[in-house]
Amino acid sequence: MSLVLCIGNRNYSSWSLRAWLAMKLSGAACETLRIPLYQADSRARLLQASPTGKVPALRSPHGVIWDSLAIVEYLADTHPDAKLWPEDVAARAFARAMCAEMHSGFAALRSALPMDMRRDAAPVSLEPSVQADIERICTLWRECLDRFGGDGPFLFGMPSAADAFYAPVASRLLSYRVELPDPARAYVQTIREWPAFVEWRDAALVEKEVIEA
Incomplete structure (x- = not known):
C-alpha cells in the first residue's frame, strides 16, 4: 500500500x-x-x-x-x-518543544489571522493577545536561529520539521502584512522562497473555493 x-x-x-x-x-x-x-x-x-x-x-x-x-x-x-528532526540532542529537543508549542498554543493568532494565502492586506488592528503570540513566535525564531541555525537560513540550518510547522505562521504574517523585527522578517522571506512552500502556494492560488468565515 x-x-x-x-x-x-x-x-x-x-x-x-x-x-x-x-x-x-x-x-x-x-x-x-x-x-x-x-x-x-x-x-x-x-x-x-x-x-x-x-x-x-x-x-x-x-x-x-x-x-x-x-x-x-x-x-x-x-x-x-x-533527518526531519535535527541530529544534535539539544537541537532536537528544542525543535520538538517548539513544534509542540505550535501544536497546542497561539490560539489568539490562529483565531484572528486565519491562513488565507490569497489575502494581501493588513488587519484593522491586532489585539494585545495576538501581538503577544507574534512576539513569542519571533522570540522562538530568534533563539533558534542564534543557537542552532548555523549558516541558516532555516531554523536549524537545513529545512526540518520545525520549518514545516512554522511555515503556516510565516504565511499568515505575509498575508496580513505584519510588521516584524529583522530576524523574523528574514526568516519569513526564507519560507516564502522555499521551493516546497512555493509549490503549495501556487496550487493554493488557483483553487476556486472561497470560505468566507
Whole structure:
C-alpha cells in the first residue's frame, strides 16, 4: 500500500500544509487526496479519510495516522535518512518543544489571522493577545536561529520539521502584512522562497473555493 496524504483546501488548511511539507522533506513517494472543507459532502468524505473527520490524515501500510505531529513522527521513523528532526540532542529537543508549542498554543493568532494565502492586506488592528503570540513566535525564531541555525537560513540550518510547522505562521504574517523585527522578517522571506512552500502556494492560488468565515 502506498502513502496517501489527505489534505484540505491548500489556501486555508494550515495543518494540511504542515504535514505536506514534512512529507516533501521525507522524500517519500506519496499521493495527495484533497478534500475541500465546508462543502455539503465534506464531513462524509473526511470521515472516510480519518477517524477524527479532520485533515491531515495519512494512509500508510501501518494504518491511518491522523494529526500532523503524529504524521511527522511517523515519517521521521520510517525515513530516518531525511533527518526531519535535527541530529544534535539539544537541537532536537528544542525543535520538538517548539513544534509542540505550535501544536497546542497561539490560539489568539490562529483565531484572528486565519491562513488565507490569497489575502494581501493588513488587519484593522491586532489585539494585545495576538501581538503577544507574534512576539513569542519571533522570540522562538530568534533563539533558534542564534543557537542552532548555523549558516541558516532555516531554523536549524537545513529545512526540518520545525520549518514545516512554522511555515503556516510565516504565511499568515505575509498575508496580513505584519510588521516584524529583522530576524523574523528574514526568516519569513526564507519560507516564502522555499521551493516546497512555493509549490503549495501556487496550487493554493488557483483553487476556486472561497470560505468566507
